[in-house]
Amino acid sequence: MSDEKDAAAEAPKSNKMLMMIVALAMVLLGGGGVGAFFMLRGDSASAAEEKPVKGAVVAIENPLTVNLAEGHYLKFGFALQMTEKAGEEEVDTNEALNLAIEQYTGRTVAELSTQAGRDKIKADLLEKIEKAYEKDDEQMVMDLYYTSFVTQ
Template identity: 80%
Template structure:
């Protein structure tokens, strides 16, 4: 009987030691990973904050556009450009933005414009083209695009 008590008393000591070693290793690994992530993300957010442009004036495009879609449907839409502070307050020529919008949406299937995902994808593509077209001396002049109307039929 004495041997059984000694064996039972030794088993918890071994498992406690092993448990403590496993916990210590987990803390070291998690601590190192957490510190690494903190320093990596901290650098990204600081550089992203520097690159993010400041909002300037909004340039509304007065006339709505009507373009032909595929299969006899059409799209009538209007939009405005969110300029950056770097663009200043000078009046800009919106002809290029209008032309890019017409090219972007003409001939598209109405099914693509019927879903939020499809509209957002096309809008992001249009914004990218407009940002590139209105970039002056590596300064971003346009930072967003707002639809003021959007009707399909």
């Protein structure tokens, strides 16, 4: 009979201990989740702060004509969206023109006839231009706009 009383007395102690362990685990996991939320939110807030501010738009005066594959050609014009940090000084666009010629020469009309194809090639060109016009680790060009785009 005394064995039954001991077993009955130990059962509530083990239940209390189990509940304490579960509660502690929930507090730790919840705290970790809240901490991760604020850390990730802080990263997105700092990324939004780093987004460059639009400055002047530098238009390329004359459209380019480049040879495409299979005897076709592309005539297109574009403009550079500068950042505010680039200032108002005149921009030498010769390097951008050279990069554009290299990017589009030899492409197929099929690549350029779809929106996805144009967007991919444009994104690659923008990346090259951004690197070329970077000054003291500061981004000077932030976008590229087509002003004309004709394939033949």
